[in-house]
Amino acid sequence: MVHTISVLMNDTFKQFDIIGDWNYIDMKCPIQKNCHDCGVCMCTNIEYLTRGEEPNYRGNETGYFRKKIAVELFQGKLFN
DSSP states (O other): OHHHHHHHHHHHHHHTTOOOOOOOOOOOOOOOSSSSOHHHHHHHHHHHHHTTOOOOOOGGGHHHHHHHHHHHHHHTSOOO
């Protein structure tokens, strides 16, 4: 399934002349503890990955990350 999604994304971006291929990276990430924190977990995982780190937070810390994301959005800057 991951391969199929990768092929579809590559084809889609080529239609819009966006350069680059999508790659699948297999790594351990914290698992969300409910069905409504997926966006918080995804943004947090992406933040770790852009820093070259593997996500190493606990799944029960999403409340903290939700507040951190909100403050960053309101202030227009990212925190370390």
